[in-house]
Amino acid sequence: MLFIIFSLYSLTSALGLYSLSRANSVGTAQSGKLTYTLAKENRDTIKSRLDKLGQTRTVGEVEGDIAAGKANKRYATTKGCTPAEITATKSRTFCDQYARLNGELATAKEADDLRNKLLAATAKIGGMDLSKVLRSADPQSEALAKLSGFSPENIRSALAALVAILIELGSGLGLWVATGGAVSVKKPKETKQSAKPQPGAEVLNEIRETLNQPKRRLKSRSTPSPSRPTDTPGLGRQLQTCPIEQFAASNMKRKRRAEVTAKELYQAFRNWAEAAGIEPPKQTAFGRTMSELGYRKERRGGAVRYLGVELALAKPHLAVVNG
Structure with a gap:
C-alpha cells in the first residue's frame, strides 16, 4: 500500500x-x-x-x-x-x-x-x-x-x-532489475592454506630480520673458555623482538598533549641502536614500523610529529657478560 x-x-x-x-x-x-x-x-x-x-x-x-x-x-x-x-x-x-x-x-x-x-x-x-x-x-x-x-x-x-507513466515504469523496472536479478554468493570459508599474512606483518618481520644483525659481538674482558658462549645471553633474548619495539618500550612514554618530531625521535633511536651495537634501519622503515606499532603522527609547521608521546631519555639496556 x-x-x-x-x-x-x-x-x-x-x-x-x-x-x-x-x-x-x-x-x-x-x-x-x-x-x-x-x-x-x-x-x-x-x-x-x-x-x-x-x-x-x-x-x-x-x-x-x-x-x-x-x-x-x-x-x-x-x-x-x-x-x-x-x-x-x-x-x-x-x-x-x-x-x-x-x-x-x-x-x-x-x-x-x-x-x-x-x-x-x-x-x-x-x-x-x-x-x-x-x-x-x-x-x-x-x-x-x-x-x-x-x-x-x-x-x-x-x-x-x-x-x-513511462518515467515511473522505467524507474520501477530499473530497481527490480537491480535487486531482483541479484544472486546471493556465499563467502567461501577461509582455510589455513589459503590464509595469507598481512602486508604489515611482512614489513615488520623483514625489519626484524634486518635489525637482528649486530654490528659487533660483545666480548668479555677475559678470554672465554670453549664451553662458554661468547655472545651475551641477555642481548640475545632482547633481540628476539624488534629493536624498534625495544626502543619504544624503554625510551618512550605516552603522555597526553606531548609530541616529538620524527627527526628528533629517529636520531634518538640511532644513538640507542649504535650504543646497543645494532645497525639502525633507514628513517623510512623506522617511520613505517612506528605506524605499524600504532603511534600516530601528523605533519605540522613543516615537520612530521608523533603525537601523545615523549622521549624518556633512558639509556639502552644491554646485557654484558663479565669475565
Whole structure:
C-alpha cells in the first residue's frame, strides 16, 4: 500500500514537472507569435487611417499659408476673422479660406504623426526573426491533433501523462532489475592454506630480520673458555623482538598533549641502536614500523610529529657478560 502511495505521488510530481516544462516552451513560442501579430495589426491600422486622410501637404507648407493670411489686411479689419466683424463679401471669402487652412493644418499634423508611427511599427516588425516567430508553437501536438481530431491542448495533456507513466515504469523496472536479478554468493570459508599474512606483518618481520644483525659481538674482558658462549645471553633474548619495539618500550612514554618530531625521535633511536651495537634501519622503515606499532603522527609547521608521546631519555639496556 505504501509503495502504491509513493508511486502515485511520484507520478503526479513527474506529470506536473513535464507539464510545466512543456507550458514554458509553448508559452515562449506563443508569446513571440502574439507580439508579431499585434505589431502587424497596429501597422495595418495606422496605414488604414493614413489612407483615409488622403494626400496632404506638409505642416510647414500649411503653416506658411496661414502666416501669409494673417498678413492680409482683411485679417486685421475682421479682427482675426471674428464673425461679428465679417460684413463684406470679400472678407467672408477670406475668412472661409483661413478656416480651411486651419483645418488642413490639423489634418497635416495628424498625417505627420501617423507617418512617424507607421515607420516605428514597420521597424519593429523588421527587427523580428520571422523564422522563429512564424514557426509552430508546438508542432508535435498540432500534428497529432490533425491526425486524431483532438485539440492541441488535449494532446499536450495526454503526452504529459504518457511521459510521466513511462518515467515511473522505467524507474520501477530499473530497481527490480537491480535487486531482483541479484544472486546471493556465499563467502567461501577461509582455510589455513589459503590464509595469507598481512602486508604489515611482512614489513615488520623483514625489519626484524634486518635489525637482528649486530654490528659487533660483545666480548668479555677475559678470554672465554670453549664451553662458554661468547655472545651475551641477555642481548640475545632482547633481540628476539624488534629493536624498534625495544626502543619504544624503554625510551618512550605516552603522555597526553606531548609530541616529538620524527627527526628528533629517529636520531634518538640511532644513538640507542649504535650504543646497543645494532645497525639502525633507514628513517623510512623506522617511520613505517612506528605506524605499524600504532603511534600516530601528523605533519605540522613543516615537520612530521608523533603525537601523545615523549622521549624518556633512558639509556639502552644491554646485557654484558663479565669475565
